Amino acid sequence: MLTLTVDGKEIQAKKGTTLLKACLDNDIYIPNLCYIDGIEETAASCRLCFVEIEGEEKPVTSCTVPVKASLKVKTDTPAVRRLQKTALRLLLSVHHVDCKNCPANKKCALQDMAKFLKVGLKPGHLQHCLKEPEIDTSHPCLDYYTNRCVLCGKCIQVCLTHNGQPEITFARRGFNTVVSFFGTAKNEKDSCDECIRCVDICPVGALVLKSSP
Amino acid sequence: MNPVNNTSSDQIFSAIQEEAAKRRKANEEAPGCKIHIGMATCGIASGALETKAAFEDALSQRGIEARIHTVGCIGHCYAEPYVIIDHPESGFPPIFYPDVTAGKAKMLTKLFLEEGDPRLEHILGATEENEMIPSVMEFPRFNLEKRVVMEKCGRIDPEDIYEYIAEGGYTALVNCLRRTPAEIIEEIQNSGLRGRGGAGFSTGRKWELARQTQQKDKFVICNADEGDPGAYMDRTLLESNPHQIIEGMIICAYATGARQALVYVRAEYPLAVKIVHTAIEQAKSLGLLGKGILGTAFDLEIEIFEGSGAFVCGEETALIRSIEGYRGMPRHRPPYPVEKGLWEKPTIINNVKTLASVPPIIENGAAWYREIGTENSPGTAIFSVVGNVTHPGLVEIPMGVSLRTLIFDICGGIPNKKAFKAVQIGGPSGGCLPEKFLDTPIDFDSLTAAGAMMGSGGMVVMDEDNCLVDVSRYFLDFTQKESCGKCTFCRIGSYHLLDTLERLTKGEGRETDLDQLQQLSEDIKNGSLCGLGKTAPNPVLTSLRYFKEDYIAHAEEKRCPGLTCRALIAFYIDLDKCARGCDACVGVCPTEAIFTTSNRKKGVDQSLCVKCGECVVACPPEYDAVEKVSPPGLAPIIERPPEPLAKKIVS
Numbered sequence: 071m072l073t074l075t076v077d078g079k080e081i082q083a084k085k086g087t088t089l090l091k092a093c094l095d096n097d098i099y100i101p102n103l104c105y106i107d108g109i110e111e112t113a114a115s116c117r118l119c120f121v122e123i124e125g126e127e128k129p130v131t132s133c134t135v136p137v138k139a140s141l142k143v144k145t146d147t148p149a150v151r152r153l154q155k156t157a158l159r160l161l162l163s164v165h166h167v168d169c170k171n172c173p174a175n176k177k178c179a180l181q182d183m184a185k186f187l188k189v190g191l192k193p194g195h196l197q198h199c200l201k202e203p204e205i206d207t208s209h210p211c212l213d214y215y216t217n218r219c220v221l222c223g224k225c226i227q228v229c230l231t232h233n234g235q236p237e238i239t240f241a242r243r244g245f246n247t248v249v250s251f252f253g254t255a256k257n258e259k260d261s262c263d264e265c266i267r268c269v270d271i272c273p274v275g276a277l278v279l280k281s282s283p
Numbered sequence: 284m285n286p287v288n289n290t291s292s293d294q295i296f297s298a299i300q301e302e303a304a305k306r307r308k309a310n311e312e313a314p315g316c317k318i319h320i321g322m323a324t325c326g327i328a329s330g331a332l333e334t335k336a337a338f339e340d341a342l343s344q345r346g347i348e349a350r351i352h353t354v355g356c357i358g359h360c361y362a363e364p365y366v367i368i369d370h371p372e373s374g375f376p377p378i379f380y381p382d383v384t385a386g387k388a389k390m391l392t393k394l395f396l397e398e399g400d401p402r403l404e405h406i407l408g409a410t411e412e413n414e415m416i417p418s419v420m421e422f423p424r425f426n427l428e429k430r431v432v433m434e435k436c437g438r439i440d441p442e443d444i445y446e447y448i449a450e451g452g453y454t455a456l457v458n459c460l461r462r463t464p465a466e467i468i469e470e471i472q473n474s475g476l477r478g479r480g481g482a483g484f485s486t487g488r489k490w491e492l493a494r495q496t497q498q499k500d501k502f503v504i505c506n507a508d509e510g511d512p513g514a515y516m517d518r519t520l521l522e523s524n525p526h527q528i529i530e531g532m533i534i535c536a537y538a539t540g541a542r543q544a545l546v547y548v549r550a551e552y553p554l555a556v557k558i559v560h561t562a563i564e565q566a567k568s569l570g571l572l573g574k575g576i577l578g579t580a581f582d583l584e585i586e587i588f589e590g591s592g593a594f595v596c597g598e599e600t601a602l603i604r605s606i607e608g609y610r611g612m613p614r615h616r617p618p619y620p621v622e623k624g625l626w627e628k629p630t631i632i633n634n635v636k637t638l639a640s641v642p643p644i645i646e647n648g649a650a651w652y653r654e655i656g657t658e659n660s661p662g663t664a665i666f667s668v669v670g671n672v673t674h675p676g677l678v679e680i681p682m683g684v685s686l687r688t689l690i691f692d693i694c695g696g697i698p699n700k701k702a703f704k705a706v707q708i709g710g711p712s713g714g715c716l717p718e719k720f721l722d723t724p725i726d727f728d729s730l731t732a733a734g735a736m737m738g739s740g741g742m743v744v745m746d747e748d749n750c751l752v753d754v755s756r757y758f759l760d761f762t763q764k765e766s767c768g769k770c771t772f773c774r775i776g777s778y779h780l781l782d783t784l785e786r787l788t789k790g791e792g793r794e795t796d797l798d799q800l801q802q803l804s805e806d807i808k809n810g811s812l813c814g815l816g817k818t819a820p821n822p823v824l825t826s827l828r829y830f831k832e833d834y835i836a837h838a839e840e841k842r843c844p845g846l847t848c849r850a851l852i853a854f855y856i857d858l859d860k861c862a863r864g865c866d867a868c869v870g871v872c873p874t875e876a877i878f879t880t881s882n883r884k885k886g887v888d889q890s891l892c893v894k895c896g897e898c899v900v901a902c903p904p905e906y907d908a909v910e911k912v913s914p915p916g917l918a919p920i921i922e923r924p925p926e927p928l929a930k931k932i933v934s
């Protein structure tokens with residue numbers, strides 16, 4: 071066990087864990103979307119889990135930092151909050167905010183973070199922009215809601231880890247990036263029906279079983 | 284690996300050198316004259332294939348004996364297609380001719396090759412010092428350059444390994460085979476060579492880290508992805524002198540303990556791919572590559588990997604992913620590729636120019652290299668200078684030369700008596716610098732301090748008629764499309780930057796736009812995962828810093844000071860200058876927006892005008908009557924006469 075200081079408090083962490091996990095395990099909340107516990111190489115794509123570490127010039131993503139003894143960490147500085155708020159606002163600016171009709175309502179990572187960071191669910195200055203098509207229904211048992219997805223990549227990662235060859239993947243580039251069922255054979259129906267790890271891990275309500283709303 | 288059995292490698296190589304010297308001598312002593320034609324992609328695009336065919340036709344028609352020698356690019360784009368004619372019998376020195384079209388080729392064959400008149404009005408200069416014709420070396424575009432990496436470009440046939448060897452090629456490799464890897468790395472470290480792919484990381488240190496790792500199966504990758512819009516120096520090197528790069532790769536592999544290497548080159552460079560392929564085959568056939576290089580126990584295979592042309596795949600971790608067959612998305616570093624790269628093996632990734640700098644450093648020593656350039660940025664920099672300059676092209680200069688010298692002395696300054704406005708350095712990751720930075724020395728650290736970046740070496744010079752808001756929009760349009768889509772800031776943030784810039788250029792700016800641009804740019808820079816996102820806001824940040832007035836004019840006055848944003852300009856015809864009865868502009872207008880006024884002059888119907896500017900070009904210079912203004916409201920309203928009257932006058 072190692073001892074490090076977060077927000078003035080000493081916490082214990084196992085060697086080899088990431089700073090993000092160490093904080094979360096000690097009830098210090100850091101906003102995050104793309105981190106999956108137990109997967110060695112984190113995507114570090116959501117850019118929400120910023121913290122400041124003494125000796126580092128700029129905020130760093132805590133999911134990419136292995137814990138070290140004597141780390142001095144702050145999770146609540148103006149620079150950290152500014153980046154987190156901007157990242158969340160950016161995500162919301164392309165999000166179809168329709169909580170009452172979404173299966174993730176009340177267990178949604180975006181709602182939690184918005185409350186924590188005191189960011190409104192409406193985009194503010196940023197132009198609100200949604201993508202087409204709204205829903206990809208091409209999979210035999212899953213539906214994908216383009217404008218709910220935050221592109222954290224967790225669904226792809228769990229599918230890859232579990233099935234070796236993922237049934238879902240990112241497609242297109244830049245702003246138009248989506249998760250796609252590219253290559254999924256129709257006979258995948260059974261195996262997907264039994265697995266649905268992707269549906270379970272989705273932090274929002276972007277991947278849902280066909281029968282649910 | 285320890286140096287092994289060098290006497291034999293020396294012997295093997297001297298035999299190759301002898302053969303190279305013999306072939307060279309035979310060529311030199313061959314009767315008749317020699318015509319050297321630049322045949323890299325740039326030359327071919329300007330018509331070098333036609334020029335070559337025209338020479339061949341004319342020579343055979345006239346029964347003249349001459350050798351056409353295809354070479355790479357010498358970097359003088361403004362002169363393409365160019366030829367150098369060496370006609371000893373005429374008594375003249377070798378002469379450099381710019382803009383040699385097929386017609387000119389026929390003319391030169393007849394008048395110079397047959398009749399001995401070099402047609403001095405068509406020449407740029409002689410390529411050797413002589414008593415008769417001024418040498419090209421008298422021009423700053425030639426004599427202020429310092430060629431290390433491009434030294435042999437445009438002089439040798441890239442598809443003939445013997446020509447490279449006859450010019451001293453591969454001696455650095457032979458020299459290295461006599462030394463220990465540690466000694467070679469020390470030499471590179473002492474030279475102070477920094478990576479030319481953009482970031483400027485110490486090459487010696489990278490190699491040393493790779494050498495020290497205990498893991499086996501290391502890789503060397505030459506990064507020839509070159510995705511910046513407007514940058515083409517790596518392509519030129521690959522097409523003009525591939526062996527210098529291959530030699531650099533072999534030395535790198537020997538020094539770091541790698542046994543496999545790859546050239547990652549974009550598939551959009553078909554000629555480069557072909558030439559590198561030939562070069563690898565030729566090097567193999569001479570035993571300079573493959574198993575037991577020059578009789579030593581050192582093996583190396585080099586393969587080519589053709590990338591599909593995504594800008595982000597130039598980023599080293601994305602590049603590795605794409606070779607592995609995945610989507611080209613960067614990952615967090617560390618681990619760096621030297622620790623965990625291709626197939627999880629230690630991988631040394633270097634840029635084309637970095638690797639091409641290695642043979643000259645080994646040959647001449649670290650001290651020689653340090654003499655060139657500055658203390659912290661030794662060596663040379665290669666820029667592709669484009670935009671509003673008289674002599675665009677590839678320029679290799681010692682680090683530390685000022686921007687002013689490069690733009691005004693070497694590249695001939697701004698044409699058409701226009702004033703300098705800005706220079707954009709480093710492509711989409713770089714920044715725009717105003718006049719007050721013209722005396723900034725060109726080196727890694729000074730450019731970064733000014734807010735720009737060495738980047739890969741793209742440089743766009745802009746005169747007063749450029750709009751910096753539009754330039755930022757152009758680069759953001761690029762980075763936004765090329766973002767891999769992985770991380771939030773780059774994927775969505777750059778989209779909003781572009782959206783805001785587009786609104787500004789359309790005159791739909793909002794009060795909050797400038798602040799939002801600034802804040803969002805800072806956040807994207809600090810929040811993104813990889814270099815693409817981290818640097819994508821640079822064009823916006825620097826232009827906001829140095830050309831704020833352009834932004835304010837767009838946002839508040841709906842005015843474009845550079846007169847380029849179409850929505851914010853208008854064309855009108857100055858009735859005092861317009862010549863009665865002339866209708867040069869009428870026919871060129873694609874939308875028939877130009878009408879005849881009641882006193883037989885011309886007017887522009889603003890509701891039809893699409894602002895293509897064709898009428899400006901068509902109006903005869905002696906009248907010069909078409910004016911361009913911003914905001915559009917400044918254009919005087921000229922009434923279109925009622926239809927029947929207009930018809931009567933036209934008929």
Ligand SMILES: Cc1cc2nc3c(=O)[nH]c(=O)nc-3n(C[C@H](O)[C@H](O)[C@H](O)COP(=O)(O)O)c2cc1C
Pocket residue numbers: 477478479480481482483484486506507508509510511594595596597598599600632633634635637638739813814815
């Ligand atoms: C978006 C992006 C694009 C890049 N493109 C290139 C490229 O086209 N060529 C290149 O050599 N390096 C490129 N780089 C830099 C590479 O990641 C890497 O740093 C470089 O190849 C290392 O070689 P060097 O040490 O010789 O500079 C790029 C980096 C980023 C972030």
Ligand code: SF4
Pocket residue numbers: 218219220221222223224225226249268271272273274276277
């Ligand atoms: S579908 Fe869900 S888990 Fe998959 S990328 Fe989108 S938000 Fe993440």
Ligand code: SF4
Pocket residue numbers: 595612613765766767768769770771773774811812813814815816817
């Ligand atoms: S910064 Fe842009 S290109 Fe780089 S990982 Fe993020 S989204 Fe991809």
Ligand code: FES
Pocket residue numbers: 101102103104105113114115116117118119131132133134
């Ligand atoms: S949790 Fe760290 S970047 Fe997403």
